[in-house]
Amino acid sequence: MRKLDLQPLRKGYWQKYNSSLSPNIANNFASASFRFAHSIIPGLMKLLAGRNATPEFVQMRKMLFNPFELYQKGRLDETLRGAMGTSIQASDPYFTDELKSHMFEDSVERMKQPKLCGLDLVSLNIQRGRDHGLPGYVFWREYCGFKRLADFEDLRQFMNEDVLVNIKAIYRQVEDIDLYTGALSEVPLEGSILGPTLTCLISDQFVRLKYGDRFWYETDQHPVAFSTEQLRQIRKTSLANIICDNADNLDVIQPKVMEKLGKGNKYVNCSEIERPNLSAWKDDLNHVKLFDDKTNVRVLNLVVG
Ligand code: HEM
Numbered sequence: 498m499r500k501l502d503l504q505p506l507r508k509g510y511w512q513k514y515n516s517s518l519s520p521n522i523a524n525n526f527a528s529a530s531f532r533f534a535h536s537i538i539p540g541l542m543k544l545l546a547g548r549n550a551t552p553e554f555v556q557m558r559k560m561l562f563n564p565f566e567l568y569q570k571g572r573l574d575e576t577l578r579g580a581m582g583t584s585i586q587a588s589d590p591y592f593t594d595e596l597k598s599h600m601f602e603d604s605v606e607r608m609k610q611p612k613l614c615g616l617d618l619v620s621l622n623i624q625r626g627r628d629h630g631l632p633g634y635v636f637w638r639e640y641c642g643f644k645r646l647a648d649f650e651d652l653r654q655f656m657n658e659d660v661l662v663n664i665k666a667i668y669r670q671v672e673d674i675d676l677y678t679g680a681l682s683e684v685p686l687e688g689s690i691l692g693p694t695l696t697c698l699i700s701d702q703f704v705r706l707k708y709g710d711r712f713w714y715e716t717d718q719h720p721v722a723f724s725t726e727q728l729r730q731i732r733k734t735s736l737a738n739i740i741c742d743n744a745d746n747l748d749v750i751q752p753k754v755m756e757k758l759g760k761g762n763k764y765v766n767c768s769e770i771e772r773p774n775l776s777a778w779k780d781d782l783n784h785v786k787l788f789d790d791k792t793n794v795r796v797l798n799l800v801v802g
Pocket residue numbers: 526527528531532533534535538561618621622625
């Protein structure tokens with residue numbers, strides 16, 4: 498993130514907009530690479546009634562297409578508390594059965610349709626890559642600048658034995674391996690949850706989304722640029738403040754929501770979390786000159802009256 502300058506700035510404008518880069522979403526990103534996150538989803542959703550309460554767990558199949566649960570008193574806050582206190586699963590080629598065998602199973606029943614078996618998200622992902630015409634894993638490794646793979650033995654350097662056994666049992670040749678299967682089977686890089694191919698393809702997308710975006714919020718290009726004061730206020734926004742402001746009655750939160758509670762990330766009161774002050778966006782009608790200052794006021798009165 499730091500090397501590619503993907504971190505938000507703490508102050509000032511970001512001046513690396515590049516009009517020759519396309520911020521479009523790449524086919525590989527939507528049909529395979531960014532779906533890696535399906536592997537880190539836990540099968541049970543945690544609900545926490547209070548910070549010291551005993552957690553309750555609900556199978557994911559019961560929650561998909563079921564927002565009605567959240568309408569019950571206290572349920573929204575229990576869900577948010579539970580989600581903030583849940584760690585991700587390992588990013589690997591293994592998935593919860595809730596997504597592999599039971600996806601949307603209960604929602605069909607709720608719609609009073611005859612009971613069907615659930616869907617398999619992993620098969621859908623692999624199939625989606627194929628019907629979008631994605632070349633195989635071997636192609637994408639080369640695309641990322643890695644050495645061309647000649648056979649299954651070449652996979653040993655970056656895949657574990659158990660994974661390799663499965664891959665060899667399913668695919669006839671190394672060129673047949675789907676991008677989704679191959680990329681998720683790589684051992685993650687040190688300090689990361691992604692292997693080399695996913696790191697390459699996902700960072701390519703994020704670089705283009707930022708560098709190729711003429712409206713990037715930190716741009717200094719007029720007329721789209723925010724004022725320095727507006728930017729200062731935007732930088733006070735955090736996921737913690739958004740959750741506090743939108744929950745029903747959440748009293749405390751960890752400031753770094755996506756990180757575990759602990760030293761350096763202890764509960765603080767929602768009222769103590771910094772928030773942006775929106776007065777930096779207040780219009781000063783005296784500056785909107787239609788003819789002169791006097792007529793401006795009269796025109797507005799006419800419209801209102
Ligand atoms: C409970 C959580 C989730 C469920 C049940 C879910 C389910 C799905 C389903 C059913 C599809 C369409 C599959 C197809 O027919 O091609 C899909 C697509 C996708 N998912 Fe997920 N997903 C979840 C979470 C996530 C997360 C956390 C990420 C990434 C951070 C993600 C990334 C994607 C992407 C990039 C697509 C393709 C979107 C597109 O091209 O329009 N999903 N997901």
